Amino acid sequence: MGGDLKHLVIVKFKEGVVVEDLKKGLEKLASEIEAVKSFEWGEDMKSEEMLRQGFTHIISMTFGSAEDFTGFLGHPSHIEFSATFSTAIEKILVFDFPTVVVKASA
Amino acid sequence: MGGDLKHLVIVKFKEGVVVEDLKKGLEKLASEIEAVKSFEWGEDMKSEEMLRQGFTHIISMTFGSAEDFTGFLGHPSHIEFSATFSTAIEKILVFDFPTVVVKASA
Numbered sequence: 001m002g003g004d005l006k007h008l009v010i011v012k013f014k015e016g017v018v019v020e021d022l023k024k025g026l027e028k029l030a031s032e033i034e035a036v037k038s039f040e041w042g043e044d045m046k047s048e049e050m051l052r053q054g055f056t057h058i059i060s061m062t063f064g065s066a067e068d069f070t071g072f073l074g075h076p077s078h079i080e081f082s083a084t085f086s087t088a089i090e091k092i093l094v095f096d097f098p099t100v101v102v103k104a105s106a
Numbered sequence: 107m108g109g110d111l112k113h114l115v116i117v118k119f120k121e122g123v124v125v126e127d128l129k130k131g132l133e134k135l136a137s138e139i140e141a142v143k144s145f146e147w148g149e150d151m152k153s154e155e156m157l158r159q160g161f162t163h164i165i166s167m168t169f170g171s172a173e174d175f176t177g178f179l180g181h182p183s184h185i186e187f188s189a190t191f192s193t194a195i196e197k198i199l200v201f202d203f204p205t206v207v208v209k210a211s212a
Contacts, residue, residue, distance in 0.1 A: 038211040042203035051200040094157040095150035103136045105144040
């Protein structure tokens with residue numbers, strides 16, 4: 001698992017956005033593009049509002065190499081999805097980083 | 107893997123903080139407390155400054171159940187570490203959410 005790159009996106013959607021449709025789009029994207037090694041999402045329900053500052057959804061994708069990640073960013077499906085996705089967003093944070101796994105799931 | 111809870115912490119440290127020491131503390135914490143199922147961290151180097159808003163470090167812990175997570179929060183080692191950690195932080199975001207794994211690593 002060492003050497004993986006993580007693409008972590010944290011968003012607050014605009015009011016009225018149908019999040020379910022975007023999730024479907026993301027799932028399609030992750031399954032279509034082979035370079036996406038793993039994909040998880042989550043909806044924050046538990047942390048204190050003060051600590052999450054209005055952000056609600058977490059999208060986490062893993063790539064096996066920098067080349068895979070670059071390929072993903074430039075993939076026509078990603079470019080198309082990003083255009084739709086960006087219109088739905090009130091605010092966003094993006095982090096791209098090599099993951100350092102200290103303790104792995106058994 | 108379904109049913110896991112994720113504890114995601116995103117921070118910007120104060121200037122002058124020795125991040126290496128905090129990492130060691132986190133590693134110790136994750137290895138000491140059995141309830142921590144997996145632990146990863148990362149340092150953002152790649153995303154655009156505008157998109158990461160000054161945050162630099164990502165800490166991600168996974169727990170197998172809500173009970174494990176609650177046990178972790180109340181664990182003396184976690185309480186002690188949190189006291190140190192909080193003095194080192196300029197800003198922080200915390201997300202706690204059930205992970206939905208759409209595509210798992212092969």
